[in-house]
Amino acid sequence: MNKERLEWVMSGLKQYALTTGEDLFLKAASADFDKNQALTAHQEERLENLYKEKSKLIPNKKADPLSFSRSSPRKTKPRMPRVKSS
Numbered sequence: 755m756n757k758e759r760l761e762w763v764m765s766g767l768k769q770y771a772l773t774t775g776e777d778l779f780l781k782a783a784s785a786d787f788d789k790n791q792a793l794t795a796h797q798e799e800r801l802e803n804l805y806k807e808k809s810k811l812i813p814n815k816k817a818d819p820l821s822f823s824r825s826s827p828r829k830t831k832p833r834m835p836r837v838k839s840s
Contacts, residue, residue, distance in 0.1 A: 755787075755792075755793055755798050755801075757787070757791075760783075760784070760787055760793070760801075763801055763802070764780060764784065764803050766805060766808075766809070767780060767804065767805055767808055770808040770811055772808075779801075779804075780798065782800075783797050783801055788808060
């Protein structure tokens, strides 16, 4: 993996809510690349799989337990009762 690809994948992953482990992995992979100018095959595979997994999700959604309560409920129209004609 070259530097441009790594930066592109990293910037794409920053759009998503990451777990602590995923965030630590990204930092370690970036540090390894800066030190060795390369990633191991396992790191590359894990990074690509993480990107594919996260790209299926909606970006910019942080894990917020109050997000449901903050959204306003939809207004519904009252139903008109059916009148049977005789």
